[in-house]
Amino acid sequence: MKELFLLDPDVVFLNHGSFGACPRPVFETYQRWQRDLEREPVDFIARRLPGLLEEARIALGDFVGADADDLTFVQNAGTGVNIAARAIGLDAGDEVLATDLEYGACNFAWEHVCARADARYVRAPLDELFDHVTERTRVLFVSHITSETGLLLPVERLVARGRELGLVTVVDGAHAPAHAPLDVRALGADFYAGNCHKWLCAPKGAGFLYVNPDLQERVDGAIVSWGYADGGGTFISRTEEQGTRDSAAYLSVPAAIDFVREHDDPARCIELAREARRELCALTAQEPIAPESMVLRMASFRVPDAEEVQRQLWAQHRIEIPAMRPDLLRISVAMYTEREDVDRLLSALARQLDAEHAEQHQ
Ligand SMILES: Cc1ncc(COP(=O)(O)O)c(C=O)c1O
Structure with a gap:
């Protein structure tokens, strides 16, 4: 499986979570689209692209459970x-309620939008989230799988409760x-x-x-462009027609879906991630951060001085694993991750912790 990916074979790559990794056949499809574009840019962008994007959206919709x-x-x-x-369209005084496990860049986005509207972004622990609903709460924002902590949240229950409350x-x-079973339609989020x-x-x-069809009229593209013709355009035209750009990544999504359908083994990845987490917690003598049922293919685990440990794992062992917080490392188990990769992390980490221990007792 590793040979199907473009990753550097000299690196123990345990950070699929940050930016993913693209397999060779999918990357070749991507480059084929780019060459098609350069061969006849006008034909590609002006005539073929809308239909190609629609086909890609149909494949993606089929995969995630949504109408294209x-x-x-x-x-x-x-x-x-x-x-x-x-x-x-937040109004002054409105509140956006989120868990305290959300991704940093998204927190900035909400804080920015709230500040402009004179609204409030309220973050609360998961187990008391709905205690923070007030008569001003308009929006519920939650991750399906969290970034720093790598946890599967009970998103079906959270969205259902949010909807009951009219958020x-x-x-x-x-x-x-x-990564997780996904049926966007059944989930019912806006x-x-x-x-x-x-x-x-x-x-x-x-x-x-x-976007829920009832709200699509309100949605703008990132920029206003030709998709706004004909009386303001449609949700798709406004968001899809964004000036001249390279759409090859979007057009490669059906190939990625085919690749995953053919090669992925979710049960193996989840089992290995959970096993790794148990062994890493035992090695570091730290309690797991959450129940095992919340772990799928990413597992964050406590390591004192995680940022320094991460630097040493990279510098001395060429192990790519992110420090998500000063006390958390996160392992990802992807299609190409093998038991041996986990073993290399365990032994490097054991050596690193021993070295730190010896230093402290000198
Ligand atoms: C929970 C979560 N939300 C949003 C993002 C942002 O993803 P992107 O950088 O692709 O926009 C990430 C990226 O890691 C994430 O983990």
Whole structure:
């Protein structure tokens, strides 16, 4: 499986979560689209592209459980969350309620949009989230799988409760497609932003935003362009026609879906991630941060001085693993991750912890 990916074989790559990794055949498809574009740019962009994008949206909609007309390609999940936040039309005094586990860049987006509207962005622990609903709460924002802590949140329950309370529900699904079971239609959120370049292994710059049909009229593209012709255009035209750009990453999504369908083994990845977490917690003598049921293919675990440990794992062992907080490392188990990669982390980490221990006792 490793040979199907373009990753450097000299690196123990345990950070699929940050930016994903694209397999060779999908990357070749991506480059084929780029060559097609350069061969006849006018024919490609003016005549073929709308139909090609529609075909790609149909394949993606089939994969994530949404009608192709209710989702639009965006460069990344962060763009999707921004578009959603701006579409809601917050009023002064409104509140946006989120967990305290949300992704940093999305927190900035909400804080920015709230500040402009004189609204408030309220963050609360998951187990007391709905205690923070007030009569001013308009929006619920939750991750499907969290970034720093790598946890699967009970997003179905959270969205259902949000809807009962009459809130606009926005889900950050940056990590979810091809990672967790996903049926956007059944989930029933108003906005669902996802990435295809993480676990679906599409080339970088392939994300999507689903929008409930009732709210699509309010949604703007990142820029106003030709998609606003004909009396303001449609949700798809406004978000899809964004001037001259390279859409090859979007067009490669069907190839990524085919690749994942053919090669992915979710049960193996989840089992290995959970096993790794148990062994890493035992090695570091730290308690797990959450129940095992919340762990799928990413596991964050406590390590004192994680940032220094991360630097040493890279410098001395060429192990790529992110420090998500000063006390947390996060391992990702992707299609190409093997038991041996986990063993290399365990032995390098054991040596690193021993060295730190010896230093402290000198
Ligand atoms: C939970 C979460 N949301 C949003 C993002 C943003 O993704 P992107 O940089 O592709 O916009 C990430 C990226 O890691 C993430 O983990």
